[in-house]
Amino acid sequence: MPKLGVEPIRRQALVKATITEIGAAGSLDVTVSKIARRAGMSSALAHHYFGGKEQILLAAMRHILVLFADEVRSQIASARTPAERLDAILRASFASPNFTAEVIAAWLNFYVLAQANPEALRLLTVYRRRLQSNLTYALRPMVGAAAADKAEVIGALIDGVYIRQSLRAGAMGGDDALAMLRRTVDHMLPGADQRKTAEMVDGAMT
Amino acid sequence: MPKLGVEPIRRQALVKATITEIGAAGSLDVTVSKIARRAGMSSALAHHYFGGKEQILLAAMRHILVLFADEVRSQIASARTPAERLDAILRASFASPNFTAEVIAAWLNFYVLAQANPEALRLLTVYRRRLQSNLTYALRPMVGAAAADKAEVIGALIDGVYIRQSLRAGAMGGDDALAMLRRTVDHMLPGADQRKTAEMVDGAMT
DNA sequence: TGATTGATTGACTCGTCAATCAATAAAAAT
DNA sequence: ATTTTTATTGATTGACGAGTCAATCAATCA
Numbered sequence: 392m393p394k395l396g397v398e399p400i401r402r403q404a405l406v407k408a409t410i411t412e413i414g415a416a417g418s419l420d421v422t423v424s425k426i427a428r429r430a431g432m433s434s435a436l437a438h439h440y441f442g443g444k445e446q447i448l449l450a451a452m453r454h455i456l457v458l459f460a461d462e463v464r465s466q467i468a469s470a471r472t473p474a475e476r477l478d479a480i481l482r483a484s485f486a487s488p489n490f491t492a493e494v495i496a497a498w499l500n501f502y503v504l505a506q507a508n509p510e511a512l513r514l515l516t517v518y519r520r521r522l523q524s525n526l527t528y529a530l531r532p533m534v535g536a537a538a539a540d541k542a543e544v545i546g547a548l549i550d551g552v553y554i555r556q557s558l559r560a561g562a563m564g565g566d567d568a569l570a571m572l573r574r575t576v577d578h579m580l581p582g583a584d585q586r587k588t589a590e591m592v593d594g595a596m597t
Numbered sequence: 598m599p600k601l602g603v604e605p606i607r608r609q610a611l612v613k614a615t616i617t618e619i620g621a622a623g624s625l626d627v628t629v630s631k632i633a634r635r636a637g638m639s640s641a642l643a644h645h646y647f648g649g650k651e652q653i654l655l656a657a658m659r660h661i662l663v664l665f666a667d668e669v670r671s672q673i674a675s676a677r678t679p680a681e682r683l684d685a686i687l688r689a690s691f692a693s694p695n696f697t698a699e700v701i702a703a704w705l706n707f708y709v710l711a712q713a714n715p716e717a718l719r720l721l722t723v724y725r726r727r728l729q730s731n732l733t734y735a736l737r738p739m740v741g742a743a744a745a746d747k748a749e750v751i752g753a754l755i756d757g758v759y760i761r762q763s764l765r766a767g768a769m770g771g772d773d774a775l776a777m778l779r780r781t782v783d784h785m786l787p788g789a790d791q792r793k794t795a796e797m798v799d800g801a802m803t
Numbered sequence: 804t805g806a807t808t809g810a811t812t813g814a815c816t817c818g819t820c821a822a823t824c825a826a827t828a829a830a831a832a833t
Numbered sequence: 834a835t836t837t838t839t840a841t842t843g844a845t846t847g848a849c850g851a852g853t854c855a856a857t858c859a860a861t862c863a
Contacts, residue, residue: 435853499708500709502705503705506623506702507623547758555753603839640820641823641824
């Protein structure tokens with residue numbers, strides 16, 4: 392093989408090109424040829440490495456999910472208190488490179504893909520569970536038994552802001568979205584203004 | 598056909614068949630032939646009445662938006678207080694015939710369509726604005742200047758619950774969704790400070 | 804050096820689908 | 834009764850796209 396170890400590079404290039412193409416087209420109606428051309432190779436080679444269009448799409452999806460997971464992990468790493476942990480998740484959700492027109496369009500279309508493709512559904516379910524778990528873990532010390540429920544609400548809210556962002560017209564930027572989320576989440580916590588109340592409840596719970 | 602005035606019937610049948618097909622396929626990759634067959638006619642006739650696939654899809658979209666608008670209007674009609682008006686909107690959002698797997702799948706795909714189709718984008722924008730307006734109108738007497746902001750949050754939350762519902766696994770029913778929304782909205786209203794804390798502690802104990 | 808093997812592609816197949824059209828049937832209008 | 838209008842479809846066309854394959858090309862290894 393000429394130039395050994397080209398495979399991972401090609402795969403990476405194809406995955407990135409796929410996300411770009413989906414962003415440009417706004418749908419999954421993206422030809423393998425276009426993806427391959429954007430990645431600088433022939434469509435035959437794309438098939439050679441991935442086996443088929445479906446698997447290219449799934450790889451792109453996994454890539455985005457990993458990207459998001461990494462961002463969450465990185466943001467959470469420096470969080471000390473539950474409140475900081477919660478905010479870290481919000482930051483990860485609305486900071487680049489996640490809250491980009493391209494990536495948001497991809498998310499939206501992955502939801503569509505999950506309608507017909509079991510593996511895509513599985514991936515999204517895993518993402519959803521992990522987000523729920525992270526949120527609940529951060530919320531429990533603050534709101535106790537209500538954590539799961541509130542995590543569900545925040546999760547839905549994040550998804551909602553994402554989908555609305557996909558209609559660029561009248562949508563807000565990542566910073567605005569983050570601010571809105573923070574405000575709303577704040578309202579859901581005990582003693583919205585003073586964090587003291589939160590600590591009280593926290594103490595009572597644990 | 599002989600039988601004059603068949604056109605509206607055919608159009609209606611095609612629109613309903615389109616929604617069903619989108620629901621079944623989970624995507625917009627729905628052939629005109631399949632739609633037409635389900636509606637009991639040839640694909641050529643579908644083209645004859647609508648001019649093309651795109652316009653069939655847009656007609657289906659308009660149908661769903663009108664359905665939703667009618668439901669909201671109908672629910673709001675009997676509302677006396679702002680709180681009732683607010684609840685009416687929530688009921689309209691999560692009651693059949695709006696909160697159906699079929700219709701939800703259609704919504705999701707219309708968001709995708711809006712990525713590429715200006716008319717679809719326009720329709721969704723109109724829907725969004727109307728929802729925002731209705732929510733704000735109901736909220737203003739309750740929260741004053743914060744109405745617009747809170748309306749935005751509730752709107753996003755509704756969209757988020759919808760999109761999550763589209764992944765049937767682990768999703769909640771319409772009643773649960775409605776209950777969750779009510780609880781959340783309740784927390785966003787004034788007087789929630791006292792009620793909230795009480796509820797919190799109460800919830801922690803039960 | 805020469806065999807091996809991965810990398811790479813152009814050309815081709817096969818299927819699908821949107822859109823069109825010519826033809827037919829039948830009610831309505833004249 | 835004949836013409837017009839509306840309804841309807843089977844057949845066809847033209848385009849496009851996924852996937853395959855046989856054939857190169859070049860680095861590595863024995």
